[in-house]
Amino acid sequence: MRFSPLLDELIKSLQVLPGVGPKSAQRMAFAMLERQRSGGRRLAHVLDQALEHIGHCRQCRTFTEERVCGLCTNPKRAVSGQLCIVESPADVVAIEQTGQYQGRYFVLMGHLSPLDGVGPEELGLDKLADLLATEAYQEVILATNPTVEGEATAYYIADIARSQDVNVSRIAHGVPIGGELELVDGNTLTHSFMGRKVFSEQ
């Protein structure tokens, strides 16, 4: 079935969205044309604006259309003296949703991956070194993903932090809360044994 050229183009363009294949793209195109013309126009406008103006925070590298993002300008966030290193802005969202962390972030926008041409410079690690040298952070919390690349990146950053005499910690890896031991993979279980702590009564 051939659609009209413009409709065909719209269905193809919608497939840049992650998780959207030809079938969903077609459904989206029809839904917008049928019921959401004004919402669709608003989306076209905002999308254009966002891609034009949203860049990276000068300090933590997360996405923002401002020079420095809201978390970095908030003075309350400096009190704890903690800096949490994550791979992506989505990780910041996940951590913020726990409400447990009150420090600042540094977003790598990826992980070390020499084969893909992603080295320390692409992750802004020179900027991170400057940040640790100029601001008085007490602790760097490494929250990169527990993958091979994430671990390598964590090791690399730990070296940078130690050279600046900043304490380095890594978030705990082990059996997820609510998970069942028999369903957890061996690697995770090994980590949870190695990371065991003295059992306290409280």
Place this chain on the structure above:
Amino acid sequence: MRFSPLLDELIKSLQVLPGVGPKSAQRMAFAMLERQRSGGRRLAHVLDQALEHIGHCRQCRTFTEERVCGLCTNPKRAVSGQLCIVESPADVVAIEQTGQYQGRYFVLMGHLSPLDGVGPEELGLDKLADLLATEAYQEVILATNPTVEGEATAYYIADIARSQDVNVSRIAHGVPIGGELELVDGNTLTHSFMGRKVFSEQ
């Protein structure tokens, strides 16, 4: 977690897409900002153009940016003298994919639903009557959905077609091919019994 205003706006705007909630919208926004900036801009442009220019075919009412759509201008489609009535452009796609039907279509863009203010006029049934009166169709095939509203719409259109002395048929409803009888609902099974045909050897 508060995003920057523009990013927040983008995540909200993406939720006009069907099946996209806050979580997927966030993932889409990040993915486009990280990896698909040019694809995203193209989408913004095409979306704007499509919503500006795509309207309805003057003859069959399907979506097209042309005055009359490709199916209606194709003379081969007139040979069979058949006109298939469907509820939406997506139904045209589904039928075209079977490759079995060679006639023309008429797209209602909905079904009769008086409570929602959708009457014969909103479905272009006056236009359909004109079409049947002026062009020599031999058969009207009713392919509205087998729902209460779809059936009511089919009955209404059958009356129009009969008043113009055009044969009317309804697509068969019954057990889907590859389906199992024990899993089919009673209503469908009733239909498949009522619609039974003399068993032929071929």
